[in-house]
Amino acid sequence: MEPEPRxxxxxxxxxxxxxALIEALADEGYRVVGPTRRDDAIVYDDLADLDxxxxxxxxHQEAGRYRLVARDDQALFxxxxxxxxxxxxxxxxxxxxxxxxxxxxxLTFRSPEPxxxxxxxxxxxxxELQAIAIQDxxxxxxxxxxxxxxxRRREAFIVAVNCGEAGGTCFCxxxxxxxxxESGFDLALTELLEADRxxxxxxxxxxxxxxxxxxxxHRKAGGADHRAADAVVARxxxxxxxxxxxxxxxxxxxxxxEHPRWDDVAERxxxxxxxxxVCPTCFCTTVEDHSDLAGTRAERVRLWDSxxxxxxxxxxxxxxxxxxxxxxxxxxxxxxxxxxxxxxTSGCVGCGRCITWCPTGIDITExxxxxxxxxxxxxxx
Amino acid sequence: MAEPTxxxxxxxxxxxxxxCQLSLLDCEDELLAVDEALDIxxxxxxxxxxxxxxxxxxxxxxxxxxxxxxxRIREVRAQSRHLVTIGACATAGxxxxxxxxxxxxxxxxxxxxxxxYIATLATSTPISxxxxxxxxxxxxxxxxxQLLEVLSAFLAGRRPAIAAHSVCIECKRRGNVCVMVQxxxxxxxxxxxxxxxxxxxxxxxxxxCYGPMETPRTAALAREWQALGVAPREIRHAFRSFxxxxxxxxxxxxxxxxxxx
Numbered sequence: 123m124e125p126e127p128r129x130x131x132x133x134x135x136x137x138x139x140x141x142a143l144i145e146a147l148a149d150e151g152y153r154v155v156g157p158t159r160r161d162d163a164i165v166y167d168d169l170a171d172l173d174x175x176x177x178x179x180x181x182h183q184e185a186g187r188y189r190l191v192a193r194d195d196q197a198l199f200x201x202x203x204x205x206x207x208x209x210x211x212x213x214x215x216x217x218x219x220x221x222x223x224x225x226x227x228x229l230t231f232r233s234p235e236p237x238x239x240x241x242x243x244x245x246x247x248x249x250e251l252q253a254i255a256i257q258d259x260x261x262x263x264x265x266x267x268x269x270x271x272x273x274r275r276r277e278a279f280i281v282a283v284n285c286g287e288a289g290g291t292c293f294c295x296x297x298x299x300x301x302x303x304e305s306g307f308d309l310a311l312t313e314l315l316e317a318d319r320x321x322x323x324x325x326x327x328x329x330x331x332x333x334x335x336x337x338x339x340h341r342k343a344g345g346a347d348h349r350a351a352d353a354v355v356a357r358x359x360x361x362x363x364x365x366x367x368x369x370x371x372x373x374x375x376x377x378x379x380e381h382p383r384w385d386d387v388a389e390r391x392x393x394x395x396x397x398x399x400v401c402p403t404c405f406c407t408t409v410e411d412h413s414d415l416a417g418t419r420a421e422r423v424r425l426w427d428s429x430x431x432x433x434x435x436x437x438x439x440x441x442x443x444x445x446x447x448x449x450x451x452x453x454x455x456x457x458x459x460x461x462x463x464x465x466x467t468s469g470c471v472g473c474g475r476c477i478t479w480c481p482t483g484i485d486i487t488e489x490x491x492x493x494x495x496x497x498x499x500x501x502x503x
Numbered sequence: 504m505a506e507p508t509x510x511x512x513x514x515x516x517x518x519x520x521x522x523c524q525l526s527l528l529d530c531e532d533e534l535l536a537v538d539e540a541l542d543i544x545x546x547x548x549x550x551x552x553x554x555x556x557x558x559x560x561x562x563x564x565x566x567x568x569x570x571x572x573x574x575r576i577r578e579v580r581a582q583s584r585h586l587v588t589i590g591a592c593a594t595a596g597x598x599x600x601x602x603x604x605x606x607x608x609x610x611x612x613x614x615x616x617x618x619x620y621i622a623t624l625a626t627s628t629p630i631s632x633x634x635x636x637x638x639x640x641x642x643x644x645x646x647x648x649q650l651l652e653v654l655s656a657f658l659a660g661r662r663p664a665i666a667a668h669s670v671c672i673e674c675k676r677r678g679n680v681c682v683m684v685q686x687x688x689x690x691x692x693x694x695x696x697x698x699x700x701x702x703x704x705x706x707x708x709x710x711x712c713y714g715p716m717e718t719p720r721t722a723a724l725a726r727e728w729q730a731l732g733v734a735p736r737e738i739r740h741a742f743r744s745f746x747x748x749x750x751x752x753x754x755x756x757x758x759x760x761x762x763x764x
Contacts, residue, residue: 161706163680186727188684205680215676392720394692395668399675410664415533415540415655426676431668432717446720481671481683481692482727 131326133340134347140198140322141172142338143281143309147242150334152279155211156244157204162190164204166211169244176201183290183363183474186483196320199313202289203247203473207402208254211241212274213261215426219409222420236270242279246307248300249292249471251282253402255306259465260405279330282307286315286354290363291474293487297366299471301358309335312351323351364474366487367494372459374494379451383493388447390482395428397476397484398453403469408433429453454486510559510658513545515579517565517572518599518627522644523590524548524564529647537651540658556582560657563636566592566599566627566748573624573633580634587653588630591643595714596748598643600627603748604756627748638663641695643712643745649697666696667717670709674700682708688728690741693719693751714746721755735759 135143147154148170156169159176169175180201182189193200223230246254258275261268282303285294294300303310308331312323323343326332398404408427413420427434430449435442443449461469470486477485514524528549530537537543544554561583567573580586591597602610603626611618630636640653640663649665656663666672670691674681682703683689689708691700695716702709715721725738733741742756 161680162685165678165680186684187686188681189686206678210678215678390723392669392692392723393718394671394720396671396675396681396692399672411661412652412664413655413659413661415536415651415658417540417659426672428668428672431666431672433666433668446718479681479684481681481689482723 131332131335132343132348133324133335134343135322135324135338135340137172137198137320139338139340143334144169144171144244146334146337147244147279152240152242154242154244157199157201159190163188164190164201166204166206166208172198175199180287181289183478184483185291185477185485186480188478195315197286197313197315199245199283199311200287202285202287202292203250203475205400205475205479207400207475208243208246208250209257209402209405211243212254212278213257213271213405217270217424219422219424224418236273239274240277240279241274242281244281246280246282246303247285247473248282248303249294249297249473250402251280251303251306252297252299252471253473256403256465256467256469256471257405279334280307282310282327284310284312284351284355285358286313288358288361288363289474289478291477291485292362292472293364293366293474294472295359295362295365296368296487297468297470297472302355307331312354314347314350314354316350321347323347364477364485364487366470366472366490368468371490372462374497375455375459375490378493378497379455381493381497383489383496384447384451387450387484387489388445390484391446391450392482393430393446393449394481395430396479396481398428398430399426400475400479401457402473402475403457403471404428406434429456450484454489457486458490509540509542511544511554511557512541513556513558513561513579513583514548515561515563515565516548517563517576517593517630518568519565519590519592519597521548521564523593523642524562526589526645526647526650527562530651533651537654541654558583560585560587563588563593563630564590566596566629567624567633568599568627569623576630576633585637585657586634587638587640587657588636589640589645589650591641591712591714591745593630594639594641594749595746596627596629598745598747600748601743602627603753604743629748640665641714642697646697646699668696669716670694670696670698670700670703670713672696674703677704679703682706683727686731688731688733688741690724693721693724710744711741711752712745714749715751719751721751722758725755725759
């Protein structure tokens with residue numbers, strides 16, 4: 123039986139088509155960024171051509187552990203997510219907000235010229251699309267819109283990739299954010315690597331995506347291609363490294379601020395902030411004001427910050443969250459519970475980065491499971 | 504023209520290698536601006552013209568290792584409206600604080616032909632153990648950009664923007680891949696930021712040159728090092744370097760003392 127006809131336009135491209143995609147994006151003035159191998163990891167960096175993709179590599183991820191491993195095939199997207207997230211580009215780690223100059227006429231404030239950079243992201247995973255959607259809500263909704271983020275976001279061209287491998291710390295199925303890219307992309311690819319072919323099923327997600335596809339050598343996708351792509355995603359979905367029960371999770375965490383597990387996790391927490399730095403939705407920043415020696419020039423710089431620093435909760439007279447216990451509890455309950463009060467969705471997309479990149483391997487899914495298993499009482503719904 | 508009102512700067516040396524005060528001379532592009540903003544009144548490393556105190560701001564390098572030092576730092580404090588310590592020696596006792604873990608007389612006997620010429624204290628201690636300190640700038644050596652920030656903040660009457668969090672945060676901002684998660688022991692999670700995550704950027708574990716961060720979780724990190732296969736003796740050595748005398752590092756090194764092999 124043929125599958126239901128898809129709502130989206132689809133096509134097939136091969137590796138030449140993918141090379142043409144990178145070239146077409148560069149030709150249209152995009153800075154093409156995607157997965158590449160560096161420092162024994164798969165990071166996001168500039169791509170000049172297809173050879174920059176990590177062909178034939180995958181990774182083993184566990185709590186506090188990441189190792190690159192060679193595959194026995196030449197898959198271009200045969201891995202999950204690495205240490206970088208796209209927020210590095212849309213919400214840069216360091217950004218000058220304004221500079222001020224003092225002269226005989228007084229003070230002059232200047233905002234730096236917005237960068238003209240237009241990003242094309244190649245290889246955005248479903249969980250990452252959800253993370254971008256969450257940061258869109260944070261930065262673009264409400265009364266205080268982040269203009270720089272808005273400009274970068276508006277200009278960005280997104281090529282999603284449906285995951286062909288689940289990482290050891292992945293749990294997007296639990297968070298209902300993947301492994302299939304459902305929306306928020308211009309084009310979405312599914313890698314079809316079989317004995318006699320290496321193709322990519324392309325789904326069109328926007329008019330810009332449709333226009334770009336027209337520039338690439340492509341052919342019609344048939345029912346067998348669609349079934350093969352569905353099988354790739356289904357296989358990945360069945361191989362999640364982690365799971366997180368979300369039913370009643372918000373109430374569970376908000377009702378148990380005194381659970382003894384918080385003391386247990388505090389024994390392992392370094393308060394180093396790595397989980398927040400690698401999280402694709404963590405958005406907090408601090409500002410630093412600098413003045414020069416002569417007192418004629420000043421600037422305000424915005425930097426990625428973390429709720430694990432003492433300064434983060436500094437109010438008049440001291441920091442509110444002195445203990446590691448209070449800081450880990452704040453981060454986890456915000457991410458999984460009060461984020462829902464604040465923004466309408468969970469702050470977690472199930473990418474597993476906080477688990478992999480915690481130097482002591484603290485596992486948010488395990489912490490939640492233990493609290494669930496040992497919580498004294500559940501609040502009535 | 505502005506000279507009479509310029510704050511008077513003094514730079515002092517105690518037990519140290521001079522590297523931190525050299526950071527000031529290393530401010531090549533900014534050195535003239537420093538000289539215009541501050542009256543460099545006492546800086547023997549740079550000039551033989553030494554103006555007597557009092558001073559508006561004293562930068563103090565080095566640790567206290569002799570009875571003479573103890574008296575001299577009190578005099579420096581008395582002559583200085585503001586006193587800022589720079590570097591691991593001044594803020595934590597420096598590498599020479601290794602003597603605090605042994606009998607200094609044994610060292611003296613082993614090193615000097617005539618030990619009786621040597622008059623030294625049993626310990627190397629930070630400046631703050633002896634006099635009140637207005638600000639401590641950590642690092643071995645200090646970062647010259649941070650030194651300029653401290654001077655600029657002082658001149659503007661604002662708090663220096665010197666973050667006390669872990670090296671990890673600046674490491675991640677820089678886009679480095681975590682070496683610890685890839686199997687290389689790293690002190691970054693317990694170490695004060697300021698170097699820009701220099702060693703991890705070159706795929707080395709952090710050596711802890713900037714001393715303990717604001718809430719150093721040394722025991723949790725040491726457990727993880729053990730899980731990576733690091734011997735207790737190596738853990739003790741890692742915490743016993745330039746910042747051996749800093750409380751958190753000293754305590755963690757002592758925790759691995761009795762297991763030494």
